[in-house]
Amino acid sequence: MRRSLAAGGLFAAGSLMPVSSALAGQATEKSAVQTGAHVPATLVDGKVVQPRRELPVLQKTSVLVVGGGPAGTAAAFTVKRMGVDVTLVERYGYLGGLATGGLVLGIFPLYDRSNKQVIFGIGEELMKKLDVLKYGIIDRGKAPTYPTIDAEAFKFVLADMVLDSGVTAYLDCWGVDAIVDAKGAVKGAVFESKSGRQAILADIVIDCSGDGDIYAAAGAAFEKVKTNIGLISRIGNIDEVDMAPGRGSEDPSKAQTGKPGGTGDARPSKGRVNDFNGHAGNSTPAPHMNWLNMRGPVGDALDVSDLTSMELKHRRGTWSNVEKLRQKQGDEQVYLAETAPQLGVRLSRLLDGVQKLTVQDIRGGAKFKDVIGYSGAYANAPEFQIPYGSLVPAKVENVLAAGRCISAEFDVADITRLIPVCWVTGQAAGVAAALCIQDKCKPRNVNVTKLQDILHRQGAYLG
Amino acid sequence: MTLLRRVPRRLIQLTCFVGAVVLVWPVLPWAIAPRFFQQVSPFVTLSSSIAARSIGVGAVFALVVAVVSSFKKRWFCLYLCPTGFLLENANHVGLRKTSWWSKCPPVGRYVAILTLVGSVVGYPVLLWMDPLCIFSSPFAMNKATNPVSVFLVCLGLGVLVGATFIFGMLWCVRICPLSGLQDMLYATRKALWTRMAASASSGRFNVARRVFFAGAGGAVLALWARRAGAARQRNSDTLLRPPGAVPEDRFGGLCIRCNNCVHACPSKIIHPDTGHEAGLAGFGAPVVKFDRDYQYCLETCNSCTQVCPTGALTALPLAQKNKYILGEALVDNNVCLTALGKKECNACEHACPYDAVKITWDEDQYIAYPAVNDKCIGCGACEVVCPTTPVRAIRVWTQKPA
Numbered sequence: 055m056r057r058s059l060a061a062g063g064l065f066a067a068g069s070l071m072p073v074s075s076a077l078a079g080q081a082t083e084k085s086a087v088q089t090g091a092h093v094p095a096t097l098v099d100g101k102v103v104q105p106r107r108e109l110p111v112l113q114k115t116s117v118l119v120v121g122g123g124p125a126g127t128a129a130a131f132t133v134k135r136m137g138v139d140v141t142l143v144e145r146y147g148y149l150g151g152l153a154t155g156g157l158v159l160g161i162f163p164l165y166d167r168s169n170k171q172v173i174f175g176i177g178e179e180l181m182k183k184l185d186v187l188k189y190g191i192i193d194r195g196k197a198p199t200y201p202t203i204d205a206e207a208f209k210f211v212l213a214d215m216v217l218d219s220g221v222t223a224y225l226d227c228w229g230v231d232a233i234v235d236a237k238g239a240v241k242g243a244v245f246e247s248k249s250g251r252q253a254i255l256a257d258i259v260i261d262c263s264g265d266g267d268i269y270a271a272a273g274a275a276f277e278k279v280k281t282n283i284g285l286i287s288r289i290g291n292i293d294e295v296d297m298a299p300g301r302g303s304e305d306p307s308k309a310q311t312g313k314p315g316g317t318g319d320a321r322p323s324k325g326r327v328n329d330f331n332g333h334a335g336n337s338t339p340a341p342h343m344n345w346l347n348m349r350g351p352v353g354d355a356l357d358v359s360d361l362t363s364m365e366l367k368h369r370r371g372t373w374s375n376v377e378k379l380r381q382k383q384g385d386e387q388v389y390l391a392e393t394a395p396q397l398g399v400r401l402s403r404l405l406d407g408v409q410k411l412t413v414q415d416i417r418g419g420a421k422f423k424d425v426i427g428y429s430g431a432y433a434n435a436p437e438f439q440i441p442y443g444s445l446v447p448a449k450v451e452n453v454l455a456a457g458r459c460i461s462a463e464f465d466v467a468d469i470t471r472l473i474p475v476c477w478v479t480g481q482a483a484g485v486a487a488a489l490c491i492q493d494k495c496k497p498r499n500v501n502v503t504k505l506q507d508i509l510h511r512q513g514a515y516l517g
Numbered sequence: 518m519t520l521l522r523r524v525p526r527r528l529i530q531l532t533c534f535v536g537a538v539v540l541v542w543p544v545l546p547w548a549i550a551p552r553f554f555q556q557v558s559p560f561v562t563l564s565s566s567i568a569a570r571s572i573g574v575g576a577v578f579a580l581v582v583a584v585v586s587s588f589k590k591r592w593f594c595l596y597l598c599p600t601g602f603l604l605e606n607a608n609h610v611g612l613r614k615t616s617w618w619s620k621c622p623p624v625g626r627y628v629a630i631l632t633l634v635g636s637v638v639g640y641p642v643l644l645w646m647d648p649l650c651i652f653s654s655p656f657a658m659n660k661a662t663n664p665v666s667v668f669l670v671c672l673g674l675g676v677l678v679g680a681t682f683i684f685g686m687l688w689c690v691r692i693c694p695l696s697g698l699q700d701m702l703y704a705t706r707k708a709l710w711t712r713m714a715a716s717a718s719s720g721r722f723n724v725a726r727r728v729f730f731a732g733a734g735g736a737v738l739a740l741w742a743r744r745a746g747a748a749r750q751r752n753s754d755t756l757l758r759p760p761g762a763v764p765e766d767r768f769g770g771l772c773i774r775c776n777n778c779v780h781a782c783p784s785k786i787i788h789p790d791t792g793h794e795a796g797l798a799g800f801g802a803p804v805v806k807f808d809r810d811y812q813y814c815l816e817t818c819n820s821c822t823q824v825c826p827t828g829a830l831t832a833l834p835l836a837q838k839n840k841y842i843l844g845e846a847l848v849d850n851n852v853c854l855t856a857l858g859k860k861e862c863n864a865c866e867h868a869c870p871y872d873a874v875k876i877t878w879d880e881d882q883y884i885a886y887p888a889v890n891d892k893c894i895g896c897g898a899c900e901v902v903c904p905t906t907p908v909r910a911i912r913v914w915t916q917k918p919a
Contacts, residue, residue, distance in 0.1 A: 160860060282878065282885070286858075321754045321914050322847040336859045346858040349885030351878045371883030433864035434902045465867075472861070 092250070109244060109253040113222065115141040117487045118256030120229040120243055123151020124473050125457030125480030126262030127212050128176040130221045132484025132512070133260075138491045141254055142216070142223040143245060146396065149212035149225075151264065153473050154205040157286035157394040159338055159345045162200035163430030164474050166437035169197035172428040175514035177477030183211045189339040204339040229263055232272035232453075239451035240272045258487040258497065259453045262480060265356060266403035266459035274447035275406035279464050283360070284350030284398040285368035289335060289376055291387040292344045334379055343391060348372065348398065355402035369393050400458070401471055407461025408498060409443025416466055424502045425516050426482035426509060429475045439517065440470065442505065445483050446498050452490075454497050456483035478514070485509055526595065530602040537599035541653040541780075548820060551653060551777045555826035557597075558649045559583040559702075560629060560695045561773060565644065565827035567636035568771055569763070575826065586699040587706035594689060594696050600648035600674070601689055604681040611682035618687050625697025627731035632694060634735035640770035642738045644827070645801065646694050650775035651677060657776035660785050662808060669789040669801055670776050742769055742798045749795055756794045756915050757805040757895070759787050760814065760841040761822035761831040765795075771829035774801040778821035778830060784812035786897065787821060805843060805897070807913060813897035814843060816870045839871075844895030844913040846874065848887045853910035856886040863887075865899035865911045874899055874911070887911055 093105045119130045122144030133140040144151075152158045161181070166172045181201060184190035190207040193199045216223050224247070231244035233253060242255040261268040266276055335344030350368060353360040376390045409422075415438065416429075422441035431437045444461040445454050455461070456479040458471035469475065485508050486500045493501065506516055538544075540554045555561050556575025559582050566572045586592045594601045628643050635642035644650075651673035661667045677688050689696060746766035749756060759778050762768050779787045786807055792800040803821075807813060819838035822830045833841060846865075850856035855863065855876060865874045865887050873893035878885045887899070887910075895913040903909040 162860075320849075322849045334857050334859075347855075347861060348858060348883075349855060349861075349876065349878060351880065375883055433862060433904075434868050468863075 109251055112224070112245070112249075112252040112254050113141050114255045115139050115222065116256065116491045117141070117258045117260065117484075118243060118254050119143065119260045119262055119484075120268050121145070121151065121262035121264060121457065122149040122212075122223070122225070123262060123264060123457060123476065124153050124177075125476040125483070126151070126260070127215075128180075128477045128480030129260045129262055129456055129484035129487070130223075131176060131215060131219060132481045133488045134219050134221045135512075136485065136488035136492070136508070138488040140221055141256065142221050143227050143229055143243075143254065144223065144225045145228040145263075147226050148209045149216065149223075150205070150208050152396060152398065153203065154209045154212075155394060155396040156398050157205055157288060157345055157392075158398065158473055159202045159205060159286075160200055160336065161203060161473055163432035163437075163469065163472060164200055165197045165430045166428075167431045171195075171197065172430050172437050172515050173474040173478055175427070175478065175509065175512055176481045177474050178513065180208075180211060180477070183215075184208065187211070189341075192337065192339045202336060202338050202345070207339065229268055230271075232259070232268050234272055234450075237451075238273060240268070240453040243268050257452065258490050260480075260483045260487055261453055261455045261459065262457045262483075264399065264402070264458050266405055266455060269405060269447055269450060269453050269455055269459075270403055272450045272453055274450040274453065276403045276459075277406065277464075278356070278403055279401050279467075280352050280354050281400050281464075281468075282350045283353040283355060283364050283400065284348035285364065285372065285393055286348060286398055287346050287372045287376075287393045288338065288340075288343055288391040289346055289379070290343050290389050290391045292335065292342065292385065334375075346372075346375075350398065355397075355399040361397060364397055368397070401464070401467055403459050404464070404467050405444075405455045405459055405461040406448050407444045407455070408446040408448055409441045409461065411438075411440065411444045411460075411462035411466045411470070413463055413465050416469075421517075424506075426486075426505065427475075427478035427514055427516060429469055429472075429478070432469045432472070435469060438466075438469075440475070440478060440482075442482065442486065442500070442502060444470075445479060445486070451496050451498075454483045454487055456480045481512065481514060482509060485512070529596050530605075533597045534599040534602045537649075537652065541656045541777075548781065549823045551656075551775075551780065552824045552826045553578065554653060555647065555649045555773065555775050555777070557582060558647050558695055559586070560632070560698045561644065561647050561649065561826060563698075564632050564636040564641040565771060565773075565829075567633065568639055568641045568767065569828040571828060573828070583702055587702040590703050591696055591699050593699055594693075598648055598695070600652040600677065603652070603674075604677060604686065604689055607678045607681040608686050611685065613685040614683055615685040615687075618684060618691060621687075621691050622727070623690075623697060623700065624692045625694050626701050627697070627727055628692070628694040629698040629701065630728055630731040631735035631738070634732040635739035635770065638736050638739035638743070639767050640739035640742050641827075642735055642742065642770060643694065644770065645673075645772070645774040646692075647773055648677075648693055648695050650773040650826075653780075654774060654776040657780035657789075660779050660782060660787075662785050662788070662811065665791060666779075666788050669791065670779065672801070673774070739770065743767065745796065745798050749799070750915075753794065753915050757844045757913060759803050759805055759821045759830055760819065760838045760843055761825070761833045763829055763831065768829055769795065769798045769802055771827050772802040773827055773829070775826060776803070777824040777826065778803050781820035781824045783818060783820065784815055786811060786814060805913075807897035807900040809901060809909075811901060813868075813901050814895075816896065840894065842894050842916055843897075845916045846889045846893050846895060846897075846899050846911055846913050848889065848911045849908070850884070850886045850910075852905050852908055853886055854905060856884050856910075858884070862904065864902040864904060868898040868902040869893075870896065870898055 095102050095104045116139040117133045119126045119142045130140050130142040164173050187207050191203045194201045227245045227247040229243050230246045233242040235241050240259050244253050335346035338345050379385050379388050422439050424442035425439040426442045427440050457476045462470050489500050540550045543550045553575050557578045559579040562576050562579035582593050632641045632643045655671045657670045743766040750765035786805050787803045789801050790799050790804045794804045819835045822833045854860040863876050866876050871892045873890050874887050877888040897913050899911045903911045
C-alpha cells in the first residue's frame with residue numbers, strides 16, 4: 055500500500071476514483087476525502103507518505119495547453135481561433151517562457167539558406183504586433199540578421215492577446231502530473247498553485263512544458279538528454295562599443311569597412327584563453343542595452359540540485375564577467391541590468407514520437423507528407439521540414455507535444471528548441487488539437503490534409 | 518616539296534596539341550592524367566627527380582623523349598610540344614621583330630644548367646620555366662575564384678604568346694629550358710658519337726664560363742631560396758600549402774606552377790599565390806585559402822596530391838591525406854559569437870569532420886568557447902562555416918611547433 059501511495063503518477067491518476075477501501079480504516083483521512091480539507095504528508099516508519107485524496111477540478115475544457123511559452127501561447131491562440139474551448143496554464147507569473155523570462159531575445163532561425171523567411175503564421179503575427187510598439191523589436195526583415203525582441207514588449211503583447219482573446223489562463227500554476235483513464239489515455243492534468251493541488255480535465259492536452267512533464271507523467275516513452283544550461287542577462291551602457299573596429303559580427307552592416315585592425319587580425323595563442331574583452335552580447339530594442347547569452351555547463355534540467363547550483367553560480371559568474379567587462383576602456387560604465395528570471399534550459403526530455411526527426415532527415419532535405427512547417431537554416435544545417443508525426447507520442451493517446459520537447463534526435467532538437475520553431479510546432483499542435491475536438495478523433499488520426507490546409511490558411515509556411 | 522613535308526608535321530603537332538588538352542583538361546575519367554603530361558618533359562622529370570631524390574613511373578616517357586631528342590635535334594619542339602605549336606601559330610600571324618634578339622646567346626641551356634645544379638642542392642630554381650607547365654597552367658582557370666587567380670594562371674602562357682606575336686620565336690629558339698636541354702643532349706650525344714668528348718668544353722672559353730656561372734648561380738640561388746623558405750615557414754602565420762606539400766624550404770623550387778592542383782581541387786581552396794603569402798620565391802605557387810561560400814579540404818578527396826608531376830605535393834593515399842596537417846585551427850574569443858554571448862552558435866563544432874572542435878565551458882572564465890584538440894588537421898571545415906564578419910573567429914593558421 056505504501057508503495058502505491060508513494061508513486062506520484064499513478065497516485066494522481068487514481069485520485070479521482072472513489073475512495074479506496076485501503077484508506078477506510080483511517081478515520082481522519084476518510085473524512086479528509088469527503089470534506090476536501092487538507093491532510094499533510096505523514097511520516098510513516100521513516101518514510102514520507104502522501105495520503106490519498108480527491109482533487110478539486112478547477113476546470114473542464116476541450117483543449118488544455120500546459121506551458122505558456124512560445125509554443126504554448128501559439129497553441130492556445132490557435133485553438134481559440136478555431137472556436138474550440140481552451141485553457142492555458144503557465145508556471146511563471148508572465149507568458150512567453152524563455153523568450154521573455156529566459157531573455158532569449160534573438161528570433162532565429164527564421165530564414166532559409168538564401169535568406170528567405172520560412173517561418174510565418176502565428177510567429178509572424180506576434181512579431182507584427184511588436185513592430186508597432188516602440189522599442190518592441192529590431193532588425194526585422196534584415197536577413198541574415200535575425201530580429202531581436204524586447205522581453206517586456208513581448209510579455210505585454212501576450213498578456214494583451216490572452217485578455218482579449220478569451221483564452222482561459224492560469225498563471226503561477228505548475229503542471230505536475232497527468233490525469234489518465236483506465237486505458238491510459240490522457241484526460242487532463244494536475245496543477246500545483248497557491249490554491250493547492252487541483253485538476254483540469256480536458257479532451258486533448260498539448261504538452262508545451264518544455265520538459266515534457268505531462269507526457270512523461272502519462273507514460274509516453276521519451277529520451278532524457280543533458281546539455282548546457284546557461285543564464286542570459288542584459289547589460290546596459292554598452293552601445294559605445296557597437297562599432298568598435300575588428301569586432302566580429304554576423305551582420306555585414308554592423309561590420310566596419312576596410313582592413314580589420316587589432317582584434318581578429320592577430321594569431322590567437324593556442325591552449326590559452328584570450329582575455330574576454332570583446333564586444334559582449336547583442337543589441338536589443340532597448341537603447342544602450344545588450345543581451346548576453348551564456349552557454350553554461352552541462353547539467354540535468356530535471357534535477358533540482360543541478361538547477362539550484364546553476365541559478366546561484368550563473369548569477370555570481372555573470373556579475374564577475376560584467377566587472378571584467380568594465381575594466382576595458384570604453385566599457386567602464388557597463389552595468390548588469392538583469393539576469394533572466396528563468397534558467398536557460400535547452401533540452402531535457404525528447405519525445406519518442408510517431409516520427410522521430412533525424413539528422414539524416416535534415417541533411418538530406420527530407421520531404422514529409424505530414425509537413426506542418428519549416429525550421430530555418432541554422433549554422434551548417436539547411437532549412438528543414440517538420441512532420442506532424444514528431445508532435446504525436448508513439449503510444450499514449452490524447453496528448454500532443456510542442457516546443458522543445460518534440461520527437462527529434464538531439465542534434466535536430468538543438469534547432470527545433472529555438473523560439474520561432476516552437477511557434478511553428480505550437481501552432482500546428484493547436485490546429486491538430488482543435489481538429490481532434492471538431493472531428494472527434496485521436497491526435498494520431500487527424501486528417502493531415504485538413505491540418506495542412508488550415509495551417510496554410512492561417513498563414514503558416516509549408517513549403 | 519617543302520610544303521608536302523610540312524603538312525604531316527603540322528598534323529602530328531595538332532594531334533599532340535589536342536592530346537595535351539585532353540590530358541590536362543582532363544576529359545579523361547583518369548583524374549591523375551595531368552601529372553603524366555608534365556612528366557613527359559625530360560627537364561621536369563630530371564630536375565625534380567634529382568631534387569626530390571626519387572623517381573616515378575612517368576620518367577619512362579621523359580627518357581624516350583630525351584633519347585629521341587638526342588638523335589634528332591629539337592625533335593620534341595618540332596613535333597610534340599603543344600606550347601611550341603601554339604607559339605608557331607602565334608608567330609605565323611605575328612609581327613616577327615626578330616632582328617634584335619637573333620644574336621642573343623642560347624639562354625635556355627643555361628637556364629637548364631642552373632636549374633639542374635639547383636636540383637642537386639634540392640631546389641630546382643627555374644623549373645617553372647618548363648613549357649609544358651606553362652601550357653597546362655591556364656586550364657586551372659575554371660577553379661579560380663577571383664580575377665587575380667585567373668590572371669596568375671594565365672600569366673605564363675599569355676606572356677609567351679604575346680612575346681612571340683611581337684618578337685617571333687624568341688622563346689622557343691633562345692629561352693625555353695626544355696629546348697636548351699634538348700640541345701645539350703644532342704650536342705653531348707654527338708660529341709660522344711664522334712669520340713670528340715673534349716670538344717664540347719675545350720677551346721670555347723665563353724661557353725665554359727657561361728656554364729660555370731650558370732651552375733654556380735643555380736647553387737647560390739637554390740641555397741638562398743631554401744634559406745628563405747625555411748625562414749618563411751618559421752615566420753609566417755597564414756601560409757598554408759596544399760596537403761602533402763614538401764617542407765617550405767624546397768616547395769617553391771619543386772613546385773613548377775603547373776596549377777594541376779588548383780585545377781584538381783573540387784573545393785576551390787587552392788589558389789596561386791600573388792607573393793603575398795610566400796614572397797617572390799613563392800610567386801605563383803599554390804596556397805590554401807578558405808573562403809566563405811566555398812568548401813574546405815574534403816575528407817573524401819586527395820586529388821591535388823595525385824596530380825603533382827614533381828612531388829612538390831607527395832602523392833598521399835586518402836587515409837594519409839586525412840592525417841596530413843595542413844595547419845591548425847585557432848579561435849579568437851574576442852570575435853567568437855559563442856564566447857561573446859552573442860548567439861547560440863556551434864557551427865564549427867558541427868562542421869568538424871575530425872571531431873576536433875568542441876564548444877567547451879570554462880568554469881574559471883565563466884564563458885564557453887570552441888576548444889580545438891589534437892585531432893585538428895586544419896582542413897578548414899570550421900573556418901568556412903564560421904559566421905562572423907569580416908573576420909572569422911575560427912581560422913586555420915600555419916602550424917607552429919608547440
